Amino acid sequence: MYTKEQMRDPNFMPPIGEVMPLGIQHVLAMFVSNVTPAIIIAGVAGFGFGNAGMGEAIYLIQLSILFAGIATLFQTIGMGPVGAKLPIVQGTSFAFLPIMIPLVDGKGVDAMAIITCGVIVGGVVQFFLGTVIGKMKGWLPPMVTGLIVLMIGLTLLKVGIQYAAGGVSVMGKPEFGSLLSWSMAFVVIIVSFALKLFTKGMLSTAAVLIGIIAGYVYALIMGQVSFDYVSKAEVFMIPNPLHFGIEFNAAAILGFVLMSGISAIEKVGDVSGITKRGAGREATDKEIAGATYADGLGSAVAGLFGGLPNTSFSQNIGLVVRTGMMSRHIVTISAIVLILCGLIPKVGAGISTVPIEVFGGGMIVMFAMVASAGIAMLADVAWDHRSMLIFAIALSLGLGFHLVPSALQHLPSTAKILMSSGLLPAALIAIILNKVLPEKMGN
Numbered sequence: 001m002y003t004k005e006q007m008r009d010p011n012f013m014p015p016i017g018e019v020m021p022l023g024i025q026h027v028l029a030m031f032v033s034n035v036t037p038a039i040i041i042a043g044v045a046g047f048g049f050g051n052a053g054m055g056e057a058i059y060l061i062q063l064s065i066l067f068a069g070i071a072t073l074f075q076t077i078g079m080g081p082v083g084a085k086l087p088i089v090q091g092t093s094f095a096f097l098p099i100m101i102p103l104v105d106g107k108g109v110d111a112m113a114i115i116t117c118g119v120i121v122g123g124v125v126q127f128f129l130g131t132v133i134g135k136m137k138g139w140l141p142p143m144v145t146g147l148i149v150l151m152i153g154l155t156l157l158k159v160g161i162q163y164a165a166g167g168v169s170v171m172g173k174p175e176f177g178s179l180l181s182w183s184m185a186f187v188v189i190i191v192s193f194a195l196k197l198f199t200k201g202m203l204s205t206a207a208v209l210i211g212i213i214a215g216y217v218y219a220l221i222m223g224q225v226s227f228d229y230v231s232k233a234e235v236f237m238i239p240n241p242l243h244f245g246i247e248f249n250a251a252a253i254l255g256f257v258l259m260s261g262i263s264a265i266e267k268v269g270d271v272s273g274i275t276k277r278g279a280g281r282e283a284t285d286k287e288i289a290g291a292t293y294a295d296g297l298g299s300a301v302a303g304l305f306g307g308l309p310n311t312s313f314s315q316n317i318g319l320v321v322r323t324g325m326m327s328r329h330i331v332t333i334s335a336i337v338l339i340l341c342g343l344i345p346k347v348g349a350g351i352s353t354v355p356i357e358v359f360g361g362g363m364i365v366m367f368a369m370v371a372s373a374g375i376a377m378l379a380d381v382a383w384d385h386r387s388m389l390i391f392a393i394a395l396s397l398g399l400g401f402h403l404v405p406s407a408l409q410h411l412p413s414t415a416k417i418l419m420s421s422g423l424l425p426a427a428l429i430a431i432i433l434n435k436v437l438p439e440k441m442g443n
Contacts (some may be wrong), residue, residue, distance in 0.1 A: 006431035008279045010086050025091050029337045030068075030313045032212060032362060035307055035351055038361055040159055041097070043168055045104040045111050049356045050169030054229055056109050056244075058348040062237060064092045064305035066342025070117040071310045072335035073290060073296025076328040081130075084271055084291035085334060087278070089316035089330040090298055092308045094370065095148075095263055096122075098155045098402070098423040099255040100308075106168075112244035112306060114252045119309050122256030123300025129264040130292035134285050140265045142240025143387050144430045146377030146422065148262065153371025155402050155422040160367050163360030180222065181357040188215035188361025190419045196369075203320055208362050215358035224355050233349035244308035251417040255424060256309070256360055260296070262427055263311055267292050270312040277321045314373075386440075390433045398426025 006012045012271040015021070023190050038060040042048040048057025061121060071090035078085045080354040103118070129136070140148070162168055164185035165177040175181070190209030195203050203210070266400060268283075271291045275283040289310070332343060341347045402422025411419065419425050 006147055007324050008316075009325050010279070012327045012330050014325070014327055017329070019330050019333050022323065022330045022398065024308060025202055025205075025323075025338060026319060026331055026334040027337050028202070028209060029315050029319050030089055030091050031096070031315065032209045033315070033366060034068050035061050035064050036359070036363060036366065037092045037094060037097055037100075039351075039356075040163075040363070041104060041112075041115070041308065043099055043163065043356065044101050044106075044148050044159070045108055046106055047109045047166070050167050050354065053109050053436075054352060056112075058229065058345060058352050059237075059239075059243065060112075060306070060308075061348035061351055062342050062345055063239060063302060063305060064342075065338055065347065066239065067302035067305070067307045068300065068310060069335040069338030069340075069342055070301065071294065072331060072338065074294035074298050075312075076332045076335060078294070079288075080345075081290055082293040082297055084283075084287040084294065086271065086274055086287060086291070087316075087320050087326055087327060087328045087389030088270070088274065088291060088312045088426050089331055089334060089386070090295070090310045091313045093263065093299075093311040094152055094156065095266075095423075096256065096259050096309050096310065097159075098152065098421040099252075099418070100406075101159070102420050103249070103252055109244065113247035114249040115308070116242065116244050116246045116303055116306055117248050118252030118256035119303030119307065120246070120300050121253050122260040122309060123296045123298070123303055125257050125296070126260035126264050126299065127293055129261060130289045131298065133264055133268060133288055133292045136261075136265050138269050139431060139435075140262070140269075141434065142377055143381045143391060144427070144434055145266065145269065146336050146374050147382065147391060148266075148374070148427050149372055149377060151398055151423045151426045153367045153369075153374060154399060157364065157371070160363030163356050163363055165357070165360070167360075180224070184215050184219050184222070184224065184355055184357040185361035185364070188212055188358055189365055191215070192362070192365040201211045201322070205315060206323075208365050209232060210353065211365065212358055212362045216354055217360055219306040219355045219358055225353055227353055228354050230346060230349045233345040235344065235346065237343055237345045239305040239307075241304055247435045250318045251414040252306050254414065254429030255418050255421065258418075258424060258428070260299075260309075263295065263309075267295055267312065270314065270317060273314075274317045274326075275319060277317075278324075278326045295379055386437055389435065390430055393433065394426045394430035396423045397429060398424075401425055
């Protein structure tokens with residue numbers, strides 16, 4: 001048995017026999033969430049998963065795995081001021097999806113050059129925000145944070161439904177929404193929610209992964225799985241700099257910069273959460289700044305090779321708290337496992353054999369959980385006339401613009417893309433109103 005001080009010490013090194021399984025637990029807890037944004041972006045853009053260009057989709061999946069590992073090493077090992085040197089697992093961020101989806105919608109693999117531009121610029125901006133992050137803590141009170149998390153879940157549920165019904169490639173065709181498609185999705189949904197409701201520990205943490213495995217087995221029995229791309233995939237891959245090219249786009253740059261600012265502020269909560277709940281102390285300014293530096297650097301480096309932005313994963317913070325082990329060396333093992341998997345394209349090719357309907361079922365569960373997490377955060381808000389007004393205006397306009405993007409057709413293209421994301425206008429409205437409205441308002 002370890003002492004309480006050892007359990008709470010990020011620098012404590014348990015025996016390797018215990019480090020390995022705990023590190024793999026972290027990989028299992030985040031794996032599905034980590035690759036999901038790549039699958040969504042590829043599908044929305046129109047390459048892979050029922051469309052041509054599956055090789056590019058596999059490459060994007062591989063980058064998500066590889067750079068999750070590299071960014072995690074930035075956090076756990078660090079380089080000078082970069083990195084919190086805490087057991088923080090990094091992974092591909094859901095928060096940027098509402099910004100990326102309008103930028104690539106139906107535009108094919110060529111649209112990834114625009115994403116590359118946004119990821120690099122946003123990552124660089126977030127890196128430099130590490131120098132002033134301590135002064136920005138008050139910009140996201142619980143009401144605004146809860147609204148942002150709720151909006152992420154609500155705006156992405158549409159994608160989960162589309163994928164569960166057969167994917168974007170079959171929309172408008174008779175097979176879209178077929179009984180077979182929904183049966184695969186519902187196997188995932190039922191198994192995932194059952195595990196969340198009736199189990200604890202690792203079974204509950206990895207509920208979506210186990211649900212997807214169950215859905216995959218069902219799809220295999222129904223003859224819906226193809227292994228064509230597994231045999232064609234290479235054994236080893238070195239990522240290419242600017243694989244998708246780079247195209248400077250005002251909407252991408254502005255959208256990613258604004259979201260990077262929000263992500264940087266949320267990083268304060270993640271770091272504070274893991275030190276309070278795992279180590280029983282407040283996070284230091286050095287740890288918060290280092291985590292923000294690592295977040296920005298990890299995203300910028302991923303972008304240089306065509307990857308997507310990353311952030312810390314809250315489910316892994318929960319795993320640290322549940323196991324009671326704060327050792328950053330455990331998460332370093334997770335990072336090494338992710339890097340090794342990210343260099344082997346057959347891993348991504350194996351993931352690509354999962355039918356899109358199975359992923360859709362998993363997305364519905366994940367995005368519903370994100371939305372419910374936002375609601376739980378809002379439950380802690382001391383609601384008064386002022387906060388209810390801010391929340392109502394931000395939610396109604398943000399969600400309304402997302403549901404009816406054609407209402408913005410007379411705006412310049414850059415403004416239309418940013419406003420139709422839903423998340424960005426809701427966040428900005430809430431942040432601005434929270435700053436300008438007087439603290440005391442009439443009832």
